[in-house]
Amino acid sequence: MIPAVVSPGWLQAHPEAHVADVRWSLGGPPGFEAYREGHIPGAVFIDLDAELAAAPSTEGGRHPLPDPAEFAEAMGRAGIGDGSIVVAYDAAGGFSAGRLVWMLRSLGVEAALLDGGLAAWPGPLATEIPDPDPATFSLREWGPAQIATMDEAVAGPLVIDARAAERYDGSTEPTGVAAGHIPGALSAPLSDNLDADGSFRTPDELRERYEALGVKDASRAIVYCGSGVTACHDLLAMEYAGLGRGRLFVGSWSAYAPSGRPIATGAHPGKRK
Numbered sequence: 001m002i003p004a005v006v007s008p009g010w011l012q013a014h015p016e017a018h019v020a021d022v023r024w025s026l027g028g029p030p031g032f033e034a035y036r037e038g039h040i041p042g043a044v045f046i047d048l049d050a051e052l053a054a055a056p057s058t059e060g061g062r063h064p065l066p067d068p069a070e071f072a073e074a075m076g077r078a079g080i081g082d083g084s085i086v087v088a089y090d091a092a093g094g095f096s097a098g099r100l101v102w103m104l105r106s107l108g109v110e111a112a113l114l115d116g117g118l119a120a121w122p123g124p125l126a127t128e129i130p131d132p133d134p135a136t137f138s139l140r141e142w143g144p145a146q147i148a149t150m151d152e153a154v155a156g157p158l159v160i161d162a163r164a165a166e167r168y169d170g171s172t173e174p175t176g177v178a179a180g181h182i183p184g185a186l187s188a189p190l191s192d193n194l195d196a197d198g199s200f201r202t203p204d205e206l207r208e209r210y211e212a213l214g215v216k217d218a219s220r221a222i223v224y225c226g227s228g229v230t231a232c233h234d235l236l237a238m239e240y241a242g243l244g245r246g247r248l249f250v251g252s253w254s255a256y257a258p259s260g261r262p263i264a265t266g267a268h269p270g271k272r273k
Contacts, residue, residue: 004240019043020088024096038125061251062227079132089114102232116199153249159185162225170265177257183270190233206241221246
């Protein structure tokens with residue numbers, strides 16, 4: 001499988017790759033208008049809320065995984081099939097495009113984030129909206145090897161919170177639910193996966209970062225965020241670092257906070273009960 005992160009040069013050298021624009025912002029409008037104003041030539045727009053998530057629910061959180069059949073249909077419409085190579089980007093270092101890349105890689109499809117996102121693309125942008133040929137994307141389901149339950153996230157032993165530090169410590173929570181973190185979870189803001197220019201830190205630097213948190217083998221790690229979107233960034237960073245593939249608590253804080261379970265605050269993990 002291709003690396004979890006590839007450079008713009010790699011993409012230019014692989015014209016067979018399917019390019020996906022997954023621009024999205026928390027509480028903002030879909031990224032389609034920005035896509036229409038300019039995108040990497042040939043890129044198709046993937047709507048995170050409509051195509052990479054099911055309808056919100058109390059139990060599933062704000063962004064549950066979509067029905068596998070509906071996801072397969074959406075990918076097929078976008079021209080992405082079983083044998084496709086996909087490179088996805090956004091305008092924020094991969095924080096939303098990572099959801100698509102994680103979903104595809106978890107199902108065995110070759111997929112990667114474009115390092116540096118749209119800002120790193122050296123060529124001109126296009127406004128023409130492509131009409132891809134439909135492709136066959138076989139129905140596959142996510143299972144225990146890719147996703148973790150709330151009970152597993154509570155039990156640990158290695159749970160990572162990808163949100164900003166101020167959300168982890170309970171200083172703020174912009175989504176309106178209670179603020180704080182799952183007791184015992186370690187803070188690893190996804191922004192720290194990136195350099196100042198928005199590109200990924202080197203695999204060695206990322207490995208050092210996650211090993212300092214106790215991640216020797218990512219298969220032991222469960223990652224969550226606000227609603228199962230940005231946590232994919234940490235999961236891909238660990239894979240890019242050569243640590244293997246962790247699991248996603250899909251409902252994340254949007255499912256945990258209203259559940260009535262204990263909430264920890266402050267900069268320290270707190271104790272599990």
